[in-house]
Amino acid sequence: MITPFPELDALLRDLNESARAILQDTYVGGYLQGSFALGGGDAQSDADFIIVTTVPPSGQVEAELRRLHADIPTRPGFWSDNIEGSYADADSLRGAAGIGQPWLFVDRAHREMTWDDHCNNLHTRWILRNHGITLGGPPPRELVDPVSEQAMRESARQALPGTLEGIREWADMNHAWTQRYIVQTYSRVLYTAETGKVASKPAALVWARSKLDPAWLPLLTQVAEDRAIPWKPVDPPRPGSMQRAYEFAAYVETLAASQWGGG
Template identity: 60%
Template structure:
């Protein structure tokens, strides 16, 4: 099995087959990264994929891929609405020299593909290289070089000052899920700065629980225990948790 979910495995296999049929000889392979590659995927995760190509999708191929991703969320099932990933050309995927190159991107829960750098990060390459799951094609380690530790740390140092503002641009701060996401993001950022590795959301929270000052144990425990609640746009943050989250953000910035 590729993942713990039979339905998701079938969807990934179908995605790989469809992409191969559309892309023809420009198709290389389909791979899973993110939480499922880190052995931490669950029903509150999306499934992150990368489809490697010899060249960026050409106009005719792009139209067919757009039709494919417009259709998938309309199919029956749970996981059809929880895919996220990019079509990455092999040249820009191989090393961090390719950072900044837009890839054709399917955002979680969306039906319209866009050209974006969302997946084009050192983190994506590190997960693919170290833990990527091959759905179809050659081993992913043959397509992605080792990621320099400093590249991972530099990316996190650059992101740290604007985490709160960046999240607020797309996730409402008066929703409990957002509060949990912010705490988790700071934990993952700190983990990468300290280790030059990438942890799953839960893995980073558990690492932080054992690493940071004990003053933050209640906040981290709350986020871990509430993860199962998932996304509910009507659920406000627990009383006082958003203020505590802001203080935690300032603490992480100080010790990073």
């Protein structure tokens, strides 16, 4: 068993074997990272994969991968619309020097792939090396250099200022999902800034509830409880909850600035 969901397990195995057949001798390995690798994946999570190649996909290989990922969301079942990930060449994945290089990427619920650095960060490398689940190929520790806790702390501290503005660029700020996402994201980034490790969203909320000012307990509890609510196209935040999320973001950024000078 890879995850608690047999349907997702079957899809991940099929994805890995389909990609292996397309990539042939450029296939290195397939891995599950993200919340499921961290032990916190649930029905509200996406399943984050990394498939490692010897060289970036191009030509006919890239075209076939694009056809594969255009097909997956059309398949029956819940999870076919809830996977995302990248095809990372082994050289740029190995260490921090490769950060920023675009990888062939498919976003959750999308059929069109893009070249994007979405997965190419220290966060992904840390999860992959320390907790990645192997779908095929060598253990991920053989492919990713160690990421120090200090590097993780510094990266998180630098990311905190302006995180909310980054979310505003792509998220619907009148949706309940976004309200939850803001609180969970700030909890996760603060956790990493403090510990040098990465936690799943549920685990980060538990940590925040035990570590932060008790005044934030009602908000953190609301977000934890509301994770079980399925995503809906139209779903406004609870009255007053979005403003409270904004205040939480400001609180975390101020806390970070007072402790670490904002990065």
